[in-house]
Amino acid sequence: MEKKIALAAVSVAALFIGGTLAVVKLNAPDQDFAQCGATAVAGSSIGGPFELVNKDGVTVTDADVITGPTVLYFGYTFCPDVCPLDNMRNSQAVQILDEKGISVTPVFISIDPERDTPERVGEFAYNFHDRMIGLTGTPEQTDAASKAYRTYYQKEANGDPEYYLVDHSVQSYFNIPGYGVIDVFGHNDTPENVAQRMECLIEMVGAN
Numbered sequence: 001m002e003k004k005i006a007l008a009a010v011s012v013a014a015l016f017i018g019g020t021l022a023v024v025k026l027n028a029p030d031q032d033f034a035q036c037g038a039t040a041v042a043g044s045s046i047g048g049p050f051e052l053v054n055k056d057g058v059t060v061t062d063a064d065v066i067t068g069p070t071v072l073y074f075g076y077t078f079c080p081d082v083c084p085l086d087n088m089r090n091s092q093a094v095q096i097l098d099e100k101g102i103s104v105t106p107v108f109i110s111i112d113p114e115r116d117t118p119e120r121v122g123e124f125a126y127n128f129h130d131r132m133i134g135l136t137g138t139p140e141q142t143d144a145a146s147k148a149y150r151t152y153y154q155k156e157a158n159g160d161p162e163y164y165l166v167d168h169s170v171q172s173y174f175n176i177p178g179y180g181v182i183d184v185f186g187h188n189d190t191p192e193n194v195a196q197r198m199e200c201l202i203e204m205v206g207a208n
Contacts, residue, residue: 036200037193038174038183047173047181048148052109052135055122065133069104069202071185071194072173074151076112076166077124082187090172091129092191097199102208104198106132111153112166113142149173149181174198176207 050062066072071090075083090106097104108125110116116124116136125134136142146153153168174183174197182201185194202208 033182033201033204036183036204037197038201045180046148046150046184047175050109050141050145050148052137052141052145053118055118055125055134057118059137060135065105065107065135066175066177067105068177069102069198069207070107070175071104071198072107072109072149072175073171074109074111074146074149074153075168075170076110077116077120078112078163079166082170086170086172086187087125087128087132089189089191089194090185091132093194093198094129094131096191096195100199102199102202104202108132108134109142109145110134110136111142111146111151111168112155113137113139174201176201176205179205179207 048062051059052065054060071094073083073086073090075086077083087106087108094104094106106125106129108121108128110121113136118134118136121134121136123134125132135145137145151169151171153166156165156167159165170187172185172194173181174185175181182205183197185197
């Protein structure tokens with residue numbers, strides 16, 4: 001099932017069309033992040049505090065999770081198509097940087113807390129990268145995290161109570177402590193492109 005991105009449900013000014021991001025304001029506008037291929041133009045800031053639950057059932061905050069360069073993705077473990085592809089892409093980009101001695105933490109945040117238990121998201125995340133952090137929480141916690149990052153999701157109406165689908169946006173957010181979200185990756189970005197942009201941004205701010 002192809003994921004649609006509902007413009008009315010997201011408070012950024014524009015979303016990905018054909019893999020291109022347009023018009024979203026990234027944090028720390030003093031830096032010329034566009035030199036690295038990042039987009040930093042007028043619009044609404046994205047990113048913010050959250051409180052979620054990790055694979056061990058421990059409640060953690062954004063400050064506990066984002067302790068260095070981090071790429072975050074919002075999805076769900078029952079997702080049949082886009083989520084596995086995007087998380088694999090992110091993990092491949094992280095692996096490319098691992099081989100260069102550059103550490104980026106991949107994070108998967110569930111927007112389906114009804115089915116995504118801490119154990120399930122932990123296993124899902126580990127299958128992509130041994131450093132990937134899986135997070136879930138109560139519906140209120142996951143909804144607050146989604147809103148902080150301006151993501152969209154909608155449970156399938158009248159779907160099967162056990163095997164329902166969740167429609168959701170497909171961006172990945174690159175966050176560096178002290179700078180916030182400084183780049184956003186689309187579904188069509190390649191592991192090589194994502195790794196190159198993250199490496200450039202890390203070098204620009206001296207975060208590694």
